[in-house]
Amino acid sequence: MEIFNCPSCHQLLRDPVTVPCGHSFCRRCLQGPGAERCLDCKQRLKVRGAKDLKCNTLLCNLLEKCLPTEHNVNRIKRELQELLSNQEYEDAAKLASKGIVMAPEDVPLRILCSQAFLALKQYPEALKEAEVICNLQKQNPEGFYRKGMALIHMDKKREALAQFHQCLVLNPQFSDARREIEQLLEDVSCHVPSAVEDLLAEVSAYLKSSSYDTDILKAPLEASYINHTSASLKLEGASDEEKNSQCLMTTNDLTSLSQIHRNLMDTEGLSPTENDRLCQHFKLKDTEEVDPVQSALSLQDLLSVSDVECSLCIRMFLDPVTTPCGHTFCRECLERCLDHRPYCPLCKQSLREYLKAGCYSITTLLQDLMLSIFPSEMAERKQLHLSEIAELSSLVRNVPIFVCTVAFPGIPCPLHIFEPRYRLMMRRCLETGTKSFGMCLYETGKSFADYGCMLEILNLEYLPDGRSLVETVGRRRFQVKQRGLLDGYHTAEVEYLVDKRLEGEELQEVEHLNNMVYQLLQDCFTQHSHVFVNHGHPPLKENNIQDSPDGPSWCWWLLSVLPLDPSYQMFIFSMTSLKDRLLHLKHILSVFQNRP
Ligand SMILES: [Zn+2]
Ligand SMILES: [Zn+2]
Ligand SMILES: [Zn+2]
Ligand SMILES: [Zn+2]
Helix, strand or coil: CHHHECCCCCCECCCEEECCCCCEEECHHHHCCCCCECCCCCCECCCCCHHHCCCCHHHHHHHHHHCHHHHHHHHHHHHHHHHHHCCCHHHHHHHHHHHHHHCCCCHHHHHHHHHHHHHCCCHHHHHHHHHHHHHHCCCCHHHHHHHHHHHHHCCCHHHHHHHHHHHHHHCCCCHHHHHHHHHHHHHCCCCCCCCHHHHHHHHHHHHHHCCCCHHHHCCCCCHHHHCHHHHHHHHHHHHHHHHHHCCCCCHHHCCHHHHHHHHHHHHHCCCHHHHHHHHHHHHHHHHHCCCHHHHHCCHHHHCCHHHHECCCCCCECCCEEECCCCCEEEHHHHHHHHHHCCECCCCCCECHHHHHHCCCCECHHHHHHHHHHCHHHHHHHHHHHHHHHHHHHCCCCCEEEEECCCCCCCCECCEEECCHHHHHHHHHHHHHCCCEEEEECCCCCCCCCCEEEEEEEEEEEECCCCCEEEEEEEEEEEEEEEEEEECCEEEEEEEECCCCCCCHHHHHHHHHHHHHHHHHHHHHHHHCHHHHCCCCCCCCCCCCCCCCCCCCHHHHHHHHHCCCCHHHHHHHHCCCCHHHHHHHHHHHHHHHHCCC
């Protein structure tokens, strides 16, 4: 269960909050000074402080599921302490009763409960809780002290004295009990010795003399007294006793001084020593008191794969990330949602800032937890993802197709990506490592043209709202063999175009033609430089015209800058004969040149 410990306070996470770097802490631990940096990795927290972050709902649920009793009872105890120190006794008593239903044998809880009742002046209830403590832990002086406190307020001074006596027998250092004894003895004008043993002897003597049943003072207590039923019997017996002894000691015998002191204590809450003692008690109990049934169960027994499932893909989390609103998704699933709108898919809170920060850090605690409980399932999930990626990496069978414009080999093609489907496409191109996709022109009736050009991503710059600017360059031409759809975008099975291989005389002839048309282009460029003003200079002529399966790149440059009809452009684009391509370009250039 240590996996659920907070890296800051090393206690069980309380109100877990996951910060942008992916580490999780108690909300309270994040609110101290220096919280502008992660307490674990020291990374600066982009989302300002824990105030802006909600509790990680998934971790809360897992905690509740794995440690239902322990987790909840601990939380109740901490809340109780806060309520008591704020003097909200009504609420404290209600909460304590709720906690006791969950953990009836939890002694610190009973102590707090008795304390709340005492403050509410519900002394019989306070006494009852103290009785239970004595039954649960026979050697715990706190139970006897609590009983004494309740009895004092019920005007059962001698019984109270007997309880404080027992408390001091069990722990001679118990200063609060000792103070009560001293006060009670003073009130009845008894001698108050300074040594503890003498004090205890004085109490015994006093109780004997006041015909109190001194059997109760025998320490250690007999087992029969300890069990719950006999204890309540004893309590009833004591009230009879009290009736008999009433004549011996009236309430007026006790000076009001101790009463004032006690009332003061009630209104001020805990005395400092009492508080320290309780704190020690709780620290001890928080670590010691693990429900044996719970701790025997491993996390594997308590959790199933469905507890670590993404609500978007209904599969086990892959690279889980937690949003500032406290919801957890697979990174990929969340990114796909954010492609459409910058809101949490579950609670609809705006995630604009989160999107802008752009660091989808993995929730480490969850990742570690899955790795330790479901290693094989996690490996399977990863494998599935890898096979999906492999499927997406094919640049023949499943080429992603961007339907927009005509692109040409070797020619840059800058793009502005804003459509959700293309955001996804770009991410996949980067994730698969292909960095490539096909570009086709739209064509009525077939969704996109029969020919296209592969584009390679050279640089991708994300804008704060998730849009991106992509620098690409044209690579190979292809012919579409089959069309498909994937997650909203088009795909195609393609065949790459290769220019017909030339040899001998034919090659020489085309080389000559190439030189000639290139010269024509140069002349045209000088003559009509205004036409080319936005396109820079034509690329240099290659030495070997068959270096690339797409032929000389200057042809593509020329085709891209000429104001041609797209269908004619596409016609030349699809040719696999360099000679034909050059002849067409020659024709276009001569028409161009003869223009006034
Ligand atoms: Zn903490
Ligand atoms: Zn961190
Ligand atoms: Zn998912
Ligand atoms: Zn949300």
